[in-house]
Structure formats: structure tokens, C-alpha cells
Amino acid sequence: MATFQSLPGFREFYPESLARRNHMFRLWRQTATAFGFAEYDAPVLEPLDLYRAKSGDEIEAQLFSFVDKGGREVALRPEMTPTVCRMVGAKANALKRPIKWFSVAEYYRYERAQKGRERAFFQFNADLFGEPGPEAEIELIALLVQCLRAFGLGEEDFFVRLSDRNLWFFYLEALGLDDVRIRAMLSAIDKFEKLGEDAFKSYIEQFGPLDEGIKAKVLAFLEIKTLADLEQRLGSIAGEKLAARLADWRKLLGGLEAMGLGRFVEVDLGVVRGLAYYTGFVFEAFDRKGELRAIAGGGRYNDLVAKLGGPDLPAVGFAIGDVTLGLLLEARGLMPQLVQASDIYCVVGGEAERKAAFADINALRAAGFRTEYPLKDVAFGKQFKLAADSGAKLALIYGADELAKSTVKIRDLANRSEMEVPRDQVLATVRDFFAGE
């Protein structure tokens, strides 16, 4: 038992788990690149004020923050959004629109670790700046869906819940609620699933009694499951803002439908997303069985770039975490067993044969073939077992017989066939073999 343990919520990645992590990173990068997003990176340590400015003082309790030796208040980044807003804001005028960026990075939050939640975790982050219309949401939700489908997850495994803070705002406004009550209502709606209908009804009266008719209308709004439902509910309510919003909804869902992704997206106005700075569409991805916490979340944040000192720049973004997605992939058997398989295993007889093998081993490795050999003398029989264990496709046999003839025996470990080639043709023969694979 180790005297020194790793800190709570911080994971150590042994080769097998690092391979799984890299598997995720690889598919995320591949997918984002295919969507035309460019990768960037940024500092792990930031001024504490960056997060205070974005999320308020309460955020500090959830941060790994401290005073550095220069007396600066700093924090390990808990998310990428403020950083990327600063970066984009600083060069907004020089960047081609739309700005489509992504990153894969580690984040740190001082929270109690739970299933699906660690104190240090990785996120895939994608953001699109400079496009105010729902075209941006189409692009991002399509990317989100594809980032999950790339692992082999299907519509039976996950779905995206789509909501809209603007729609709520305009709707509640049309129902006659003032600004303060609208905000209270949004926070209540966020808790609706947990509270249940009765607790919800009393919760929303914390700023005073509320007309039963309004309560009923809010609850009915939460029932909405499709665009047709939404159009029907809003049909009786006049208002330019609501009409424009409805047009955006049609465009967004129509676009996703046209991409063939309609079956992955559900209208669910119960999604409001926390304290957030979100200003329009918001969305979250969940596993279908509802066993895990959110796989991904995001939305529009049109005010944040300006709030952090940049120009007015509309933006939409989302993040996928590695922890919950990892759990889902494990549960669905979609996390491949990524063993480090060799290409070639060299079976060596003794010291003289080893020296002969070394020259070839180095040449094979320089040519990019993953080549292994026993570091110390091992019985021949055991070496073939080691060769099989290594996952190598070929065994190169350097024995006394071969050395005498200046040849090497090459064994195809899959079909157990063997051939003998002159030493100077080993590399060429191996190249041919792997080229033909």
C-alpha cells in the first residue's frame, strides 16, 4: 500500500487507461477536423478574476485557487469558455468568420468526486464565434452528435435534449412576468425534474403568489416534445419576438433533420442549464437509459466575449467530458481493448545471434515497425510464447543455423507458415508483408 496516495478525484492513467483516453481524444480530433474546426490550446493556470468575471464570486468555492509567489490570485482552469472568449476577443477583427475552434484539455474543479465526476477531467470543447443565427447551432449539434456516433454509439444509446432560454424569456414575458420573476422561474424550471410537480408549484411562489393559469401554462410548456407541439402552444400568443424565435427553431430542427440527425434530437424545455451565461438555445446530451449524468452540454452565449473585454461577438459552444462518456462506452462494450501490439518479435538464440539481430532490429525500428526482442537469454520455446503474447504478426528467428547461413527465418504467427530469407533482404521482405496487409 503506497504511503503517498494520489489526491482525491485525480486519476492515474496506466497504459491501458491511457490507451482508452487516447482513443477518445483521437476520435474527437478526427471528427472536429472533419467539421472544419481548428485545434487550439491555452494556459492551465489563469487569473482568478477571469472566472469571477464570468460566473460571480460563488464560483471560487469550486475552484482550485491560490495565491502564487508573486502575490497573484490564480486558479487552475475549471473550463475553457472564458479563456477561449478572451483569445478570440483579442484577435476578433483578424480572424476569418465563422471562427470554428476546438480543444482537448484537462480541467480542475474543487468538488466532491462522484460517479461520473472527478476533480480533474478532460473535455472536448468546441465553439463557433461570429454567427448569430441558428446555422451555428446546426453546425455544433451536428458535431456533438457525430463526436458520439464516432464511437459506435447510436440513437438507442444517447440523445440530445434541446431547449431555449430566449424562448422561455419571451414566453414568460408574454405571460406578464417581470424580470425578477422570470429569472426565479428559470431556476425553478431547472429543478423541475428533481422537485416534481407539487414541490415545483410551491417553489415558484417564493417571490409571491402566482396565478394558477400561469402555473398551468408553464407546466404545459414543459410537456412540449416536438416542434408541432411548440407551434401549437405559441399559436395563440402574439408577439414578434416569439414569432422570430419560432422561425429559428424551424430552421435549426429542419437543418438537423436534413442532416439525418433528427432522431438524435428531442425538444425538452426542461433544460435550462444552471447559473449560466447562456442566452439562447441550450442543449445537453444524455444516455438513453438515464443512468448517467450529462455526457455533454452547451449552448449560445452571445454576451460573454464582450463581458470579458472583447467586441460584441455571438458564440455557441459545447463540451463533452471524458468521464461520463468513458462510463457509457464501457457499459455498451464500445471501449476497445487497446493492447500495445508489436509488429515483429525477434527470437534470438544466444549472444552471437543477438548481435546479428541487433543490426536488423534497429533498422526495422527506424523504418517504423514496432519491434521487440527478449532483453535477456530466454529458451526458444518460451520466446515463441512471448512472441504470441506480444501480439506481433511476424517472428524473426535468429538461430545458430540461420546465422551460419547468413539468413533469417520469418514466421507468420497467424498462419504459422515460415520462410527463410537472406539477411540483407529482411527489411524488404517485412515491408512487403505489412504493405500487403
Added chain:
RNA sequence: GCGGCCAUAGCUCAGUUGGUUAGAGCACAAGAUUGUGGAUCUUGGGGUCGCGGGUUCAAAUCCCGUUGGCCGCCCCA
């Protein structure tokens, strides 16, 4: 930050009402096996029983504290 359950080998676990030197399977290593395969058999290494204190002639076992894990609450950017 709050509450519940848990902690024995790298992993999964056994360990009787407190009683000799804490065990098994898997994994790892060596041998059987000096030229051909994921097998088998034999052997071996590996433990401050999470850590600290207490009760006792005697503690893996009982008590207290602490650290860590899992689950839930708060939060979830």
C-alpha cells in the same frame, strides 16, 4: 460543505465467539523445456490487514479518530 456504506497481496475475495508464522484464485516471475505458440504441472516473489490511537494476556477481528473509495444531498460552468 453535509449524510450513509466500505477499506485484507497488483486484481477479485476468504479469514469462525478476539487466539500460533494472515490464506485462495487470477496476474507476475522461475523451472519442467538449448529450435516453434496463448496449455499443463511444480516452485517462487509479493502484506505495517489504509493510517494513528485505545481496550485486552492477545486485535485483520472490538472502540475512537483520521485518510481514501463508493453512493446520495448541495453544486454541476
